[in-house]
Amino acid sequence: MGIKAKYIIIGGAILGIGALWYNSKINRWKETMTKLKALPTGLRNFDINFKRMRFNLDVTLYNPTNESFNPDGIMAVVKKIVLKDKLAKKFATITVNRSFVSLPARGKFVLKDLIVEIPILENISNWQNLSEIKSINDIQIETILSVMGKEYSIIK
Template sequence: MSSTIAKIGIGLGLVVVAISLFKNKAQQVVSQFSEIAIIPIGVKNFNGKWNNGKPNVSFNIDLNFINPTPTAFSVDGVVLTLKKLVFYDQNGIYIGETNLNMSSLSIAAKSSTAVRNVPISLDLQTTLMNAITIVNSGGFDLSKIKTEVIISILGMEYKAK
């Protein structure tokens, strides 16, 4: 009986240690990814349609991930996924988002990597209202788009800006 309790205690201890290690890894990745710049470098394949009674526009975007740090960045494995990108204009106004679901990305130190054909779908009503706000606040500059990245580690989501 006491050996069973000991095994359960050891098992729970290992689970707690593993969760702590993954949480620490998550914080490291989020911190490092916060320094990665994501710059749109191309937009293509525009398509407009009605989706559930609402106008919808979709397109593909090419993104350049720039690592200005002296440390290589790598997402590689089952545990960690770049889940979603959320785009804002230079004033922080929501533009749209995409489900990225990338489990593999490597960027050498002081280097960049292009990711091509990232699909984006936008609700046109929301997008038009935001576009009007963007135009009224001084215009739109593709090079000044801000990106928030949602990183998933073992199903727990973390934000990096």
């Protein structure tokens, strides 16, 4: 066996071991990601007029696991947040497109001052359910994350 073949075999073995290690790490990271919780933690500056309802919302992402949510160079992007009433009917979508690098084990990450606008005329058929929202606990929040081109949903 020549020196060149030896380097190719050694290089292939190193690449194979690296790929297996990386794949294992990605699988653990994806499992942690499915356990993240997204909770509304602030609602303020509520304003309503004939055309729209508008308010600022803070959403906190919690990592309840002992595994760090750290993609090591792979960027996770919070794409959007879908707001739903008590009956899980969508009444607003917030485009976020904010990225974060890591969320430590038992840690949190806050998305602050997201501006929510709800077109009233489009939601007129859902107005009764919307009027029953008395607190943050009455709003169901679905957070859509994009990781490596794949979208994941976290529902509170």
